[in-house]
Amino acid sequence: MAMPDSPNYLAPAIRLAGVSLNLDGKQILQDINLEIPPGETLVLMGKNGSGKTMLLKTLVGLFRPQQGVAEILGKNVHNLGHYELDQLLQKTGYVFQKSGLFDSLHVWENVVFALRRFSDLSHDQLRQKATECLNRAGLKDVEDKYPSELSGGMQKRAGIARAIAMDPQILLFDDPTAGLDPVLTDAIAELIKGIKRNLGSTAIVVAHDFNLAYKLADKIGLMVSGRLHGILTRDEFKASSEAYFEQFREGKLTGPIPVIE
Numbered sequence: 001m002a003m004p005d006s007p008n009y010l011a012p013a014i015r016l017a018g019v020s021l022n023l024d025g026k027q028i029l030q031d032i033n034l035e036i037p038p039g040e041t042l043v044l045m046g047k048n049g050s051g052k053t054m055l056l057k058t059l060v061g062l063f064r065p066q067q068g069v070a071e072i073l074g075k076n077v078h079n080l081g082h083y084e085l086d087q088l089l090q091k092t093g094y095v096f097q098k099s100g101l102f103d104s105l106h107v108w109e110n111v112v113f114a115l116r117r118f119s120d121l122s123h124d125q126l127r128q129k130a131t132e133c134l135n136r137a138g139l140k141d142v143e144d145k146y147p148s149e150l151s152g153g154m155q156k157r158a159g160i161a162r163a164i165a166m167d168p169q170i171l172l173f174d175d176p177t178a179g180l181d182p183v184l185t186d187a188i189a190e191l192i193k194g195i196k197r198n199l200g201s202t203a204i205v206v207a208h209d210f211n212l213a214y215k216l217a218d219k220i221g222l223m224v225s226g227r228l229h230g231i232l233t234r235d236e237f238k239a240s241s242e243a244y245f246e247q248f249r250e251g252k253l254t255g256p257i258p259v260i261e
Helices: 052-059 082-089 107-111 113-118 125-136 152-163 182-199 211-217 232-237 243-250
Strands: 016-025 026-036 041-046 065-074 092-095 170-174 202-206 219-226 227-231
Touching: 016 041, 016 052, 016 202, 016 227, 026 065, 026 227, 041 052, 041 092, 041 211, 052 065, 052 170, 052 202, 065 170, 092 152, 107 125, 107 152, 113 125, 125 152, 125 182, 152 182, 170 182, 182 202, 182 211, 211 232, 219 232, 219 243, 232 243
Parallel strands: 041 202, 041 219, 092 170, 170 202
Antiparallel strands: 016 026, 016 065, 219 227
16 A cells, blocks of 8 residues: 555545544444545445444534544545535535435436535526436436336436535445345446446445445455444455454354444
8 A cells, every 4th residue: 555655655545544423422433434545435334223324424524533534635525614614515425215305396306416516507508407417317208207206226326316416526325225126236236336436436336235345345444333344355355264253244143343232
């Protein structure tokens, strides 16, 4: 790995250093340390409740950690004012687990929700941009539908279309294939790969599906009880006999990962 004073060194696009989060007396995140170079994808895996989603929410400033530093593109998220944070988050696309679409807005209005606020594009230009993003997400002729008129897989795609409307440098996906069948999961994986390739974005993907993880990941991190136990390459994760990784990968009830916490 290139060192900071090396000519080959690239500052991480995402960095968390010693991040700990406590809510209502419960330790949610404990001493999280990670760096993701520009253009790479980290897939976070772990049991439900292990802290994966909370890590994403802390990274974008929704929660303030009691300790540590969370940086996006070299900026400490929790030290920014509202205007500076807005500017940074314009470079960040977030795909919610349940799509997070506004039921009262048409699909096209959902896609350009942030763009309407942060740009001076006309109504027709916003509509055109929405159509372009929906097409990139594999959706056609849905602009004037409401989210409730879309299937679960189509809602996922619409959520991805919204996330890419600002051409973000950072993409955060919270379990983008939750509840989808294997065929749709594979389609979403290919969609995310294509979008990342086109945008050159850096990404964190929270996932429970191993096939999705193997398709997308440069590296895979395992969350256990609020801690980031370790980060391995995709191939290392597949082959690792280390107790935590093996138990999670094989779905064993016995091992160091507690079944009930």
